Amino acid sequence: MGGHHHHDFAGEKLVLAARGALLDAGEQWTEMRADVFEALAHCEKPASAYDIAESVGNRRGKRVAANSVYRILDLFVRTNLARRVESANAYLANSHPGCRHDCIFLICDTCGAATHIDDDRLTGALRAAAQDAGFAEVRPVVELRGVCRRCGEGEE
Structure with missing residues (x-):
């Protein structure tokens, strides 16, 4: 399985990709939804x-x-x-809306920044364990908390 390549969108391209994904899902891209997505996309x-x-x-x-x-x-x-960051009850725009995969968040306890990484081997093992336990339609959301490199370098 391993990692796979996808395009990360930003700015106007991200908004267009999101609009396309929502319309493909049979939903409407209303003005309010556009405003909410745009606000979300601008959050660091x-x-x-x-x-x-x-x-x-x-x-x-x-x-x-x-x-x-x-x-x-x-x-x-x-x-x-x-994507929803459960432990923070907060949300992040998905930078590749057309691409479905599991997510692993690294969340900094100091500055609150969240980094999203993909590791299909790890989430695949979680998915397999859940299926072995009789669960279907499993969507792993993994959150790891710690201190990011930027904040860690400032602690010397």
């Missing part, structure tokens, strides 16, 4: 629904309810446009 680190609601509200010039943002984020996670 995982963002909460409240952060995104505030950002979209500022852009629109009127308050946006976090509940409606939650619903959109859940849709984005289901359709592979975003």
